[in-house]
Amino acid sequence: MAEENINNSLEENNSSINIKEEILNYLHYWKWFVLCLILGVLGAFIYLRYTPEVYQSSARIKILNESKGLELSSKGGGALFSDSKSLENEIQIIKSNRLLAKVVDSLDLHIRYFIEGQFTSKEQWQGALKLVYLEPNNKIGWSRFNIEVTESGLNISKGEEHLDKFSINGYNLNTPREGFPFLIQSKKWIKQHIGLTYIVTVQPISSAANSLSNSISISQVGATEILQISIAGENRQRSEATLNKLVQQFNEDGVIDRQLVYQRTIDFVDDRFLYLEEELDSIEDNKKVFQQDNNLVTFGSDVGYSMSKRTSSEQAVLELENQIALANLLKEPIYTDNLSSLMPENVGLQSVNTNGMVSQYNKIVMERENLIASAGEQNPKVQALDRQLLDLKSNLKTSLNSYFEQLNTALDRLKSQENSAKGLIKGMPQKEKVLRSIERQQNIKENLYLLLLQKREEAAINLAITSPSVKVVEYASSSGRPISPDSKGIYLKSILVALLIPFGILFLMFKADTKIHDKIDVLNNSKRIPILGEIPELKSEQKLFSNPHDRTILAESFRILSANLKYVLTSNKKDVANIIYVTSTIKGEGKTFVSVNLALSFSSINKKVLLIGADLRNPKIAVTDGSKKAKGLSNYLFGDSDSWEQYLQKSIYNVDYLDVLTAGTIPPNPTELLSNGKIEMLLEEAKHLYDYIIVDTAPIILVSDTLLISQHADATVYVTRAGFTEKKLLGFSNDLYLNKKLNNMVYVVNSISDGNKSKGYGYNYGYGYGYHSEESVPEVYSWTWFKEFIKKKIRGL
Incomplete structure (x- = not known):
């Protein structure tokens, strides 16, 4: 229980x-x-x-709505242009190689400086020396130069192989050498860097711009119109300078784009001024000549009411002709094939439809130019804008023609009214008609000239005060700690x-690992069978408990095993020996080793012991002075004699208390011999002569010899071997226990190594006290002691 x-x-x-x-x-x-x-x-x-440590640098900008110009006249219809871009368009412009190439060129970002170290190189920015590259930008290629700072000057070479090496006195190179197309400008404090080597790499500006574009990340801050521009780099000063320059260049680029529109308007008006001045001069000369030739100064007021009616008709005709003249000014840009040119806007036409289409046309032209700058002319969006511009031009032509027809119809009607009014003045001289016609042409040209002059002044003022494209929310700054x-x-x-x-x-x-290594492995696979002891792995030549007074760990382990075995023997006999079988699952697990040492252990305490070698197929017992081939158990079982004592041999160890009956001659039929009944007679007689009978039996899984005689055992010691016995074989021994095929079965774990002892089931706990003569014991407070202390704490959890 x-x-x-x-x-x-x-x-x-x-x-x-x-x-x-x-x-x-x-x-x-x-x-x-x-x-x-x-x-x-x-x-x-x-x-x-x-x-290398990589730092994050970032700047924030707000994209401003482009200026709508300065409105000097409410009649002018507002600004010359208006435009708005999505933030996505702005991001693409900022990352465009065209814009970044300007940044790279202005800061010489295509030239990088590194100080060579033993294992790595560290990048410098605005260091002690600077290369002034002399080749044109379009001819700059990939190259590397090495500049060693010495006490006398500089040693300069090319490439990783240090080719074409030469030296200069001093630290400034004022004349380029063949293969070295640059000058060197050094600071005075370069002498602090004597002994260091600079590695200078040069790459094409386009390649540097492309690398810069890939390293820049732009994101929108929340739902605002603010963009955050970030760049990661080893040198914080270089990254901050790059971002600030990029913001400045983007702002200047936007300002220049808007100034181009204003300048185009000014140029257009200037061209028209030359034509209008010539016409005005011609009209005024004709009027002067006409008045001189006809002696005309003033007309009388006798025409009264008729003249006022005629004057109103003439004024209406004047306005219509003025509109026709303004509409004619738009014909030239409308009928050109150039899609990049802007049209004059808000020049005074009273056609709302035409003015609206002109404004829309200019807006699309500006958007097309920006897209070409960032994406190229083959971009699908650019081609779509080209089609819109062609459609707008076609619509402008139709609108302008319709407006001409409208003006001409109204003009014909007014002229008819004017002729009717003229008929009322029957006495108006023909000369007055000619003079009025001259004055009318003069007024048209003067009004047109003044209108264009006003628009030119508006464009000039807007050109001079063009507002910036962006507002800098935060200038470039770097993170205090590296991001990588x-x-x-x-x-x-x-x-x-x-x-x-x-x-x-x-x-x-x-x-x-399918092997067992300690008693825990045995318990995990067979929980019902008790384990009586663990036998250490022997690293010395002595593998027997040869001396009754041995103080070795081997001797103590078998003393413990023999002591534990007494508690599991079921018989409470007096003057009758206990029969102990020692077996195992397979060959090589150490059952013979355990049998011999267990017999030596009992004999060491002056108990009379008989050791029987019952493994008739592979006898191993060799503790006698006789040969393994000497007669023994098999000879007794096979012979006619009933006396087994004649086959006994004396052990060479502890002669007085240990007798040995070896297996004898290897028989051809061990099973028949073990089942003939003579072994029962042997055991029955030996019980009264010995205190303990140790029987070394055959491995159970290989042959059935042990099972034939298992019923005679008072206890069965089942030997397993650490690092040798397969865990799955324990299931076989467990079945034997459950089916009660072996009497009073117990386990012994053989060959426990020092490694397995360290799991907490070793031999230092009991064998170190007073037994130091033959095997050393770990010192107190050593690593082993500390390890054991930790393990005990873990086991106590």
Whole structure:
């Protein structure tokens, strides 16, 4: 009952024990974890030591609506143009290679300076020296130069191989050399860098602009019109200067685009001024000549009412002709094939439809030019805008023709009214008609001239006060800490990987390991069978309990085994020997070793012991002075004699208390011999002559010899071997126990190594006290002591 309660308790607490044992299993290899941890931290330190730090620099800008111009006259119809772009268009413009190439060229970003180190190079910005590259921008290629600072001057070479090396006295190169198309300008404090080597790399501006475009990230801040421009780089000063220059260049680019529209309007008006001045001069000359030739000064007021009516008709005709003249001014730009030219806007036409289409046309022209600048003429959006411009031109032509027809119809009607009014003045001289016609032409040209002069002044003022494209919300600034590498993350990852590598290897080893290694493995696979003892792995030549006074760990382990075995023997006999079978599952698990040493252990305490070699197929007992081939058990079982004592041999160890009956001659039919009944007679007689009978039997899974005589045993010691016995074989022994094929079965775990002892079931707990003569014991406060202390704490959880 007590045994069943213990087994039930073990089963109930199995999950808890498994967790502790898993921890102990891995703790056994703590040195590997510590080594990997040290290597991981060291690797992370080296990586961080020689990996350049990358900082994040950013600036914020707000895109402003483009200026609508300065309105000087409410009659002029407002500004000359208006335009608005989506933020996406602005982002594409900022990242365009055209704009970035200007930034690269202005800051010489295509020339980079590095100070060569032992393992890595560090980039410099506005350092002690500067290269003035002499080749044109379109001829700059990839190249590398090495500049070594010495006490006397500079050593200059080309490429990684240091080709074409030459030296100069001083630190300024004022004359270029062949293959070195640059000048060098150095600061006075370059002498502080004596002994250092500068690596200067040069790349095409287009390539540098493309790299800069890839490194820049632009995002919208929330739902606002503010854009955040960010760039990551090793040198914070270089990144900040790049961002500030980019914002400045983008602003200037937008200002120049708007100024181009104003300048185009001014140029258009200037061209018209030359034509109008010539016409006005011609009309005034004709009027002067006409008045002189006809002696005309004033006309009388005798026409009265008729003249006032005629005057109103003439005024209406004047306005219509003025509109016709203004409409004619639009014919030339409408009928040109150039889609990039802007049309004069708000020049005084009273056609709302025509003015609206002209304004829309100019807006699309500006949008087309911006898209060409950022995406090229082959962009589908540009081609779509071309089609819109062609459609607008066609519509403008139709609208203008319709407006001409409307004006001509109204003009014909007014002229008819004017002729009717003229008929009322029958006495008006023909000369007055000619003079009025001259004056009318003069007024038309003067009004047109004044109107264009006003528009020119508006455009000139807008050109002079063009508002900026952006408002700088925040100038470029850099993060205080590098964004890469992440030192904390790298250390944590390295520690995690360093721990996972040995853990993973050990996990695979444990999963692939099918052998038992200690009594815990045996208990996990066979919980009901008690374990009486563990035998250490022997590293010395002595493998026998040869001296009754041995103080070795081997001797003590068998003393404990023999003592434990007394408690499981079911018979409470007096003057009758206990029969103990020693068996195993397969060959090589150490059953003979256990049998011999167990017999020596009992004999060491002056108990009369008989050791029988019942493994007739593979006899191994060799503790006598006779040969393994001497007669023994098989000869007794096979012969006609009933006396088995004649085959006894004396042990060479502890002669007075240990007799040995070896297996004898290997028979052809061991099964028949063991089942003929003579072994029962032997055991029955020997019981009264000995205190203990130890029987070394055959492996059970290989042959059935042991099962034939198993009923005679008072206890069966089932030997397993650490690192040798397969875990699945324990199921076979468990079945034997459950089916009661072996009497009073107990386990012994043989060959426990020092590694298995470290799991908490070793031999330091009892064998170190007073037994120092033959095997050393770990010193107190050593690593082993500390390890055992930690394991005890874990087992106590």
